[in-house]
Amino acid sequence: MTQKLDRDGSVRPGLPHVELTGFEILSDDERVVQDATHKFARDVMRPMGIAIDKLSAEESIAPGSPYWDFMRIAVESGIGFDADPGDVPPQLLARLQAIVIEELGWGDMGLTVSLAAAAFANMMAKRVGNQELIELTEGKLGCWIATQPDRGSDGTMLYPDERHPSATQGNKGNLTAKVSGGDIVINGQSSAWVSNGPVAQVAIMSIAADYGDGFFDDGGHPRGVEVIVPLDLPGVSRGKPLEKLGQRALPQGEVYFDNVKVPVRYAVSLGDDYWRGHASTWSTAGVGMGQMATGLARAAFELAMQYAHERRQGGALLAEHQMVQYRLGTMARNVETMRAVARRATEYTVLSPAKHPYYTGGSKVTCTDLAFEVADEALQIFGGYGLTREYPLEKLFRDARAARIEDGENHLLNMKFGYLNALLYRASL
Ligand SMILES: Cc1cc2nc3c(=O)[nH]c(=O)nc-3n(C[C@H](O)[C@H](O)[C@H](O)COP(=O)(O)OP(=O)(O)OC[C@H]3O[C@@H](n4cnc5c(N)ncnc54)[C@H](O)[C@@H]3O)c2cc1C
The missing domain is CATH 2.40.110.10 (Butyryl-CoA Dehydrogenase, subunit A, domain 2)
Structure with missing residues (x-):
């Protein structure tokens, strides 16, 4: 860590090491994957997601819509949830999966869900190792x-x-x-x-x-x-x-x-x-939701941070007011919490011999509820501008709101996580 001398000669710590995703250390390989996915999320997903958001539902899937351009570019760029992991060890696979899906969620949550759903049939055919079904679903939306x-x-x-x-x-x-x-x-x-x-x-x-x-x-x-x-x-x-x-x-x-x-x-x-199969399919979806929501929240936080360094009120930049620093601190903590929870659920689901959707549902609730809180607070930092369609926050707020119902309504999933814990307690008696 570099150290600098203050004017009074005392030594103070330099800034900590951070990655694109904050306070963690990535390997060189992980950083390469993250950077490539981030570039796609920034240059392709974010602008196309914003463009599609403004269209009617009919227009958004009509021939020539940016939705189809997005799908084509994703395929050409090799971005997809059905990519063959090759011989990547499971622990690293879990980490990479979480890193990649967070970046995609940062780009656009709706398009990330569309990519995930696009691959779902093929992923489940691979899960059961059925060659006929793998071929039937390969390359299909x-x-x-x-x-x-x-x-x-x-x-x-x-x-x-x-x-x-x-x-x-x-x-x-x-x-x-x-x-x-x-x-x-x-x-x-x-x-x-x-x-x-x-x-x-x-x-x-x-x-x-x-x-x-x-x-x-x-x-x-x-x-x-x-x-x-x-x-x-x-x-x-x-x-x-x-x-x-x-x-x-x-x-x-x-x-x-x-x-x-x-x-x-x-x-x-x-x-x-059936119920075991359904549980397995659903737990795969649940971890993805947590990873995407982390990316969405990080996007909202970054936009709020940028705005707080542009907007002046009370004679200073917003970021210079301690109250605003406090609010940014809460948002940053929430993003860190979401990432930790999403990564833990991903690792458990990839590695566990018996994964469970009521656990991944619990992680989904934590991440999507916090994503909504972060998007809401980011919008609040933008003040009135946060509400207008000229600024990016209201879309992120709407996207985050949908996630609290998607893939299982959050109160219900919370209840199921409690129920699962009660089952585990009773089994331990
Ligand atoms: C963006 C998005 C994407 C989606 N994608 C898909 C998809 O790809 N495929 C798919 O099949 N579905 C999808 N869904 C549907 C989603 O899974 C359901 O909306 C969700 O499971 C809730 O079901 P529901 O809307 O019928 O609400 P309901 O089940 O009717 O729930 C309504 C309310 O009643 C409460 N409630 C329900 N049951 C109980 C209970 N037993 N005890 C106490 N309270 C209860 C709930 O907490 C909730 O507040 C998607 C939804 C969204 C928003």
Whole structure:
């Protein structure tokens, strides 16, 4: 550490070592990956995300929209969630994954979710090592269909005991599968929230299933299937792209199924394995949310820091007022906390022999709630300008707001993390 002499001759510490991501030490290899991803996030994602945000939902997915330019450039640049990790050791893989996804979230959260959802079917085909499904999903724009108009949080209820005491049965929802004679036949509709719903070519679906014995087991819990479905099959249709508050660069919308038939070998988890498979898929999504939210919050913090060094009030730059320094300190602490939590959840999920979505859900809540707090405070530092569309903060605020419902509503996930801890306590008695 360099030391400098003050005018009075005393020695004071120099500034600490920091990386792009603050107080940590990266290896040279990690820094190279981070720099390359940051450049893509800064030069491609950020401007395109802002441009798409201003379009209507229809315009944003029309031919010639910046959304398609973004997807093309991402593919050409080798940026994607389905990249083959090669022989990277798992611990390093977890670190790199967290570093890369934070940068993408810094660029644009909606586009990051779109990239993640695009790769989801292929990732799950790889998880189960099914070569036919890997080839079927390779290079295709994917989506994850789980929620439905009448089945939002209910689809995340892994254990029958989570049901309200007055409910005799679980909820099979509006989109279901019948599994018989070597086929899976799907009927119904997804929610309007399916990320990439209007543009996806292939889906991984997590839905209730009847294996010939009804939709519910003896305990009243729905049976299910996780199945990969090409979305150009007869009987598939789409709703209108959804107009919404935040993450507007992410196309969302309903997908409808009218007697859509796929072979049962397209299932990635079925029968008694379904809930374990669904849990594994969902925990993969949960860690990604924490990493992206960290990037979003860092973007908001950096913009607030920059503005605090431009805006003068009370006879000084905002950054020269101690009250503002205090507020910047709180934001910086929150970003550090988010990064630590997201990295820990990533490492656990990559390395653990038994990962769990109620744990990754807990990390998702910490990160997305803090991202919202940071974006809110950054907007506040901008004062009235924070509210206008001329400045970048109101978009980040809207994007962060959506994340508190996306991939599981935060109060509900918090409740599930408490429930998981209670299960662990009871198991330890
Ligand atoms: C940006 C974004 C992207 C998304 N992407 C996808 C996607 O790719 N694929 C997909 O399938 N879905 C996706 N979703 C849907 C998302 O997963 C759901 O919105 C979320 O799970 C909540 O479901 P819901 O909206 O139906 O709310 P509900 O489940 O109806 O919840 C409404 C309220 O009731 C409370 N509540 C619900 N159940 C209980 C309970 N048992 N006990 C106590 N309180 C309860 C909740 O806490 C919440 O406040 C996305 C959503 C967003 C916002």
